[in-house]
Amino acid sequence: MTLPLPRQRRTLGRTGLQVSPIGLGCSGFWGHRRFAEGAAGRVLATALEQGVNLLDTGHNYSGFNAEPRLGRLLAPLLATCPREQLVISSKGGTLTGQAGLGGTEQRDFSPAAITASCEASLRNLRLEYLDIYQLHGIGEHQITDELLGTLQRLRERGLFRHLGINTHSRGTLDWLAANPTVFDVVLLDYNLLQQDRAAHVAQLHEAGMGVLAGTVLAQGHLLPYRPRLPALSDAWYLARAWLKPSSRRLMRSASKMRRAVASIASQAPAQTAFAYVLQHPGIAAGIVGTTRTESLLQILATDPCLLDAADRARLVAVFGDGRGSPSV
Template identity: 25%
Template sequence: MSSPSDRSAVASGTFTIGGDLPVYRLGYGAMQLTGPGVWGEPADRDEAIRVLRRAVELGVTFIDTADAYGPYVNEKLIAEALHPYADDVVIATKGANTRPSPEEWIPNGRPEYLRQCVEGSLQRLNLDRIDLYQLHRVDPTVPFAEQVGALAQLRQEGKIRHVGLSEVTVEELVEAQRHVPIVSVQNLYNLAERKYEDVLEHCEREGIAFIPWFPLATGQLARPGSILAEAADRHEATPAQLALAWLLHRSPVILPIPGTSKVAHLEDSVAAATISLTDDEVAQLSALS
């Protein structure tokens, strides 16, 4: 894995996904590298490429994307910027969320479509096997067992190394585990929004990676004079950096994936890995929501 440095994701510690993919816990979510509404090409393609390369320079070894981002643009950008991939870099992608227009995100969990999604991602990312493939959304019109079963079959064929889920309940996670080993869950979770505490607790018990999307949300919690703002001042950090530091301290299975389209913002986010919080600070911040 990458060498330590002062402003590096290395300081976030490691987690081993699926028992054989060690990554530094502070990753990078690539969604914002597309155009407005997660649609089309980035406004500044050169900066997007710089962001991805700088992330790896800063020690990031876990990068999350999806075929729906663009659609397809995001995966192509990652391959352009980073292929051939460093041995320690894990590219996770997602499928089964279609984009008929910039405003629409429509699940499609039909097994034949999932196979098409995986084949397309393999081609765009220039990979022979996807290390972590996640069901982007559960399709309520298709039996869940068929959706998970399709991914299990693709895993058996060697096109997927590990399977993950996104935006699921504990019940859905347990059901999926009956069909295929689940190594990650990507749900909405941050300092201000914690409705999936039960899913996080299940992941802790099972040793499953919990990947919080929208990790930087602080909302009213960051208002001047708040506990979050005061803690940020003590650490000479921003409220967003404290929100990331809190996630890293909240559970050893949490892998935050802050996203940005600017190198300067990326560097600020990665610096959050170096912030050490006391148990009291973690408890005070946890009590905010």
């Protein structure tokens, strides 16, 4: 079995990996034990059938259930599909299965903890190696020579091929810009409410790093509110939106941008949000997480070219009027 090719692949910086412009985030309610595994499998199968080859997860995601679930779902596929057709990324360093009420998570980037986490990820995912191993939410002052030496030994053991960071911190991004050869990949938050991330994206891309965009839909705050029968997943994502400080910041700045996105007729709002991000030449892929195959199919049908210069300028102007959400 081989995966169907999408209309294009993009090169992920110096890694040389060829990734689909939209990757599937195997996290959130998708990985939660309360979400049926069969339904999660249908979302994954739909993504793969549409040519998605980039799968992103994390050791602590979904109460530590996302990795084992993804491993179980991938096992029959990898029995017949060449492993090199997939780009699988996971993360380590976070000890809690979800953020607390204050939005904080306990982290441990000690060599022993990172080694144990990386080895556990491979067991959970039933893989011999990860294409990308990311440090989850590490601060610039936590990047030590001891940690980097440990990561190099893990790479030499063949546990992962490329090293990355997943961060929402401007300080960490500044550190990466000053030290662009230490890590190969960065997954950062970039969306219409955080357009000021564009400068970091360009700087890191030009230095050879592969740049992935997360929170492209600003944790759902860019989408119009639609009346419908609530699902358990809706309640889970709503609770996250209210409890996480980063999500509340996006929520407060979203109303005018949400109206501007909805007014663009060339595509659906979710597609417009992805088109904006994918038009940045430094972005290799945007990551989407969902429990609905219809939502996934809509986003996978995004055509960045349909967001014309005039509409893009309008979205930039809405952010520039001072009501955007400056990235921290």
